[in-house]
Amino acid sequence: MNAKIEARNLTAVQHLFGLEGEPAHEKVLYISDPITSLRAIIAVHSTARGPAFGGCRMWQYSSDEEALRDALRLSHGMSLKNAMADLPYGGGKSVIIRNDRQLNRKEMFQAFGRAVQSLGGQYITGEDVGTTVDDMLAIQCASPYASGIPREGKFGGNPSPKTALGVYAAIERAADVLFGAASLGGVTVAIQGLGSVGWDLCERLHAAGCKLVVADIDSLRVNTAAEKFDAKVVDVRDIVTQAVDVFAPCALGAVLNAPAIADMQCKIVAGAANNQLETADDAQRLHLRGIQYLPDYVVNAGGVISCVREYEGGGDDASVDREVIRIADRTASLIDEAQAQGKSIASVAYEQALRKISVAL
Numbered sequence: 001m002n003a004k005i006e007a008r009n010l011t012a013v014q015h016l017f018g019l020e021g022e023p024a025h026e027k028v029l030y031i032s033d034p035i036t037s038l039r040a041i042i043a044v045h046s047t048a049r050g051p052a053f054g055g056c057r058m059w060q061y062s063s064d065e066e067a068l069r070d071a072l073r074l075s076h077g078m079s080l081k082n083a084m085a086d087l088p089y090g091g092g093k094s095v096i097i098r099n100d101r102q103l104n105r106k107e108m109f110q111a112f113g114r115a116v117q118s119l120g121g122q123y124i125t126g127e128d129v130g131t132t133v134d135d136m137l138a139i140q141c142a143s144p145y146a147s148g149i150p151r152e153g154k155f156g157g158n159p160s161p162k163t164a165l166g167v168y169a170a171i172e173r174a175a176d177v178l179f180g181a182a183s184l185g186g187v188t189v190a191i192q193g194l195g196s197v198g199w200d201l202c203e204r205l206h207a208a209g210c211k212l213v214v215a216d217i218d219s220l221r222v223n224t225a226a227e228k229f230d231a232k233v234v235d236v237r238d239i240v241t242q243a244v245d246v247f248a249p250c251a252l253g254a255v256l257n258a259p260a261i262a263d264m265q266c267k268i269v270a271g272a273a274n275n276q277l278e279t280a281d282d283a284q285r286l287h288l289r290g291i292q293y294l295p296d297y298v299v300n301a302g303g304v305i306s307c308v309r310e311y312e313g314g315g316d317d318a319s320v321d322r323e324v325i326r327i328a329d330r331t332a333s334l335i336d337e338a339q340a341q342g343k344s345i346a347s348v349a350y351e352q353a354l355r356k357i358s359v360a361l
């Protein structure tokens with residue numbers, strides 16, 4: 001075997017059982033459907049607490065390795081999220097690698113649905129960045145293991161408003177516990193990303209009297225936010241380092257990294273984006289800078305809570321809201337515990353999540 005082929009095979013074999021530095025998974029399924037040009041990965045991190053529940057992201061990745069890494073990190077995060085929300089589900093996530101040949105979106109999602117079905121209920125999907133309610137309906141043609149779908153006469157559908165509600169509840173409580181803000185009136189919040197969740201969060205914070213600073217790569221969204229919420233618009237490169245009370249990342253992951261943390265000026269980080277920390281060490285970096293980081297998987301669980309209740313067919317809008325708002329109590333108790341133990345909120349939350357997963361084993 002020549003050296004080039006050998007090197008390529010070695011990489012393939014290494015990837016077969018995960019990537020260095022990423023958590024070990026129970027199962028990883030690679031899907032390729034030549035007819036619809038579907039290329040996807042379903043990662044099941046853990047089914048210790050129940051079937052793996054987590055959305056499907058569609059994204060243009062720069063390499064297959066980047067897609068695999070995203071799937072593995074996101075599905076691990078879902079194990080932590082579902083455990084902290086006390087949901088009887090494990091963690092999983094899927095990614096569809098976007099390409100220009102995917103001309104029939106509905107058929108492609110049906111093909112993806114067949115892959116979900118092949119796991120026999122070990123993985124239940126839903127929306128994430130780049131996927132919609134229509135995509136979930138297409139998956140449902142091939143498999144019942146899909147959520148984020150409006151159920152007749154009931155709640156359901158796009159989970160983003162519930163995610164925003166949970167993030168809002170966490171910010172409100174954290175501001176109260178950490179700096180005695182009896183209300184959010186006058187509290188300054190920088191929001192990165194004005195998509196489904198970020199926009200809804202802006203609406204809630206604006207209604208509560210917050211002063212908003214916003215950034216998005218989409219200029220129409222930021223200009224509308226400036227008009228509607230009297231928000232200050234800043235460049236996307238500057239949003240992380242604004243001198244505000246709260247920074248709310250609501251775009252993509254890895255925004256909390258060593259260079260950014262060195263320049264950050266907020267007191268609290270609480271946002272919807274998954275995997276905000278670039279590395280686990282970044283939680284400690286934030287702690288040492290005195291910035292209170294509320295783990296993403298704790299505060300952004302509103303969407304999965306909504307999807308789970310809708311998927312199970314029980315509950316209603318009001319009961320889901322009550323369950324989502326409990327994220328505020330969870331936030332307060334994590335802050336108390338972290339202060340009592342002299343640890344970061346992130347390390348206390350991580351220990352709790354691991355305990356909840358391991359007792360289920």
Ligand SMILES: NC(=O)c1ccc[n+]([C@@H]2O[C@H](COP(=O)([O-])OP(=O)(O)OC[C@H]3O[C@@H](n4cnc5c(N)ncnc54)[C@H](O)[C@@H]3O)[C@@H](O)[C@H]2O)c1
Nearest residue numbers: 159160163193194195196197216217250251272273274303
């Ligand atoms: N939708 C949910 O219910 C939910 C639940 C849990 C976690 N999340 C996470 O929250 C984040 C946002 O989700 P969403 O559904 O609102 O996604 P979305 O795609 O609707 O919105 C993302 C927004 O971020 C903007 N953006 C992209 N790159 C940016 C950059 N560099 N700087 C500033 N803005 C940028 C996009 O233009 C878009 O407006 C994602 O990380 C997602 O995984 C979402």
